[in-house]
Amino acid sequence: MSNFAKTFSSSLGKKLVMALTGIFLCTFLIVHLVGNLQLFKDDAGQAFNAYAYFMTHFTPIKVVSYLLYASIIVHALYALMITAGNKKARPVAYAMQAGNQNSAWTSRNMGILGTILLIFIVVHMGDFWWKYHNAELPYAKYEISLDNPNDIQVSEVPYDANRLVHSEVVDIQAGKKIVISKDLYKVVQNAFQTWWYVALYVIAMAALAFHLIHGFKSAFQTIGWNNNRYLPLVRFISVWIFGLLVPIAFAAMPVYFFLFK
């Protein structure tokens, strides 16, 4: 076995893989959140659909997206491997173990939280990623006044295999910009009309919060970055950014659509 392979099959190496993929997934969440904030724009989804097109067709982002899919799979597989090893390390369980007196609940339940998140990711990608890439979705045609960009007329265009996913034409004589794009916004809008689907999203985001309150700072400990100077900052980001801000902002999207759209 090469030195490299030996390192990554050791208990510490496996944890390093978990930490690095975990931090990468955390940075993705920030990008995903910032992009999805366009859902709150009151433009019938024009900005969101343009963003969806950009994210799926801009080459550097496509490269990163494959790295992202790989990270999710590796993170889950290594978690399984590590958990199997941990179970083997204690074949006879304690009759009584007072874990709540010496450790945080989140830290002891990363596997359960992670499983909820993995199920969520599969459902979430099936409903949006898969549909956007493969389903015969109708298009939205936006007629935007050149004089006033807030004046948008929207109409539906049926699916056409020959049509581009996204096109923009400026008609100077009519004084409008015409944007036609595959309507992912509509898919989002329809999905979040069902109460239990919205509930699933809110529960998943609660799981995300608890997963990351422990996970983010834990990754730094595993890598060996625990200098006293910036440990408080890591803890702050762990709790306030990844434990509260990010999950709440994500959960607000389905709730907003359910209540107002």
Added chain:
Amino acid sequence: MSGNMNLTLKVWRQKNAESQGKFVTYKAEQVSPDMSFLEMLDVVNEGLIKKGEDPIHFDHDCREGICGACSLHINGRPHGPKHGITTCQLHMRSFNDNEIVVIEPWRASAFPVIRDLAVDRTSFDRIQAAGGFISVNTGGVPDANSIPIPKVVADEAFNSATCIGCGACVAACKNASAMLFVSAKVSQMALLPQGQPERYRRVQAMVAQMDAEGFGSCTNTGACEAECPKEISITNIARMNRDYFNATLIKNEE
């Protein structure tokens, strides 16, 4: 004497590593609150011996919290309910009259049960032997203070060196991970000048032995540091990880 307590003990009894163990209930009567937990077990054992029964086997030695021989998982926690002490330093006043006390051995595949509550912790010795030492030539005593070491560094190394190798970290960890023990043994030398020549070889050898013994992985729950009788910090684990990744992924040596 007034103020004495009566307790119900549920003790794990197991003949040897191969046999199936089970809980057996014993009464501990007229227990003085000033007894240590081990003295209480001594009294129970005297009663068992008088009745011609097999006494409860448990590890103990110095009975003053410095040797690391005593163990016991008491009511779900290594060394019982108090913080920063070993079982021999645990007094019966920490329990209530008529309380049910569950006593189990350390549970880990790397700590097989020898008998009842005594477990085989030689896996720790093998990890130590794999690299937890410094190689020096014997000879005259070197001059004191010939190698300057800053006070904070000396203190930190000393804190790591206070590990008594009792195995409470493994017992407390939900994954039966030995990382707090190994990291303390790595750190006590990695921090000092005398430990530098073998620093990176040492961490690799000790981690390899730790994995070979079948201990679990660290999930940073912090249970080990909360239960450690010597209050050793998980900062040591981060230092060990740093040294290990440095050694295996960055340094250009074996």
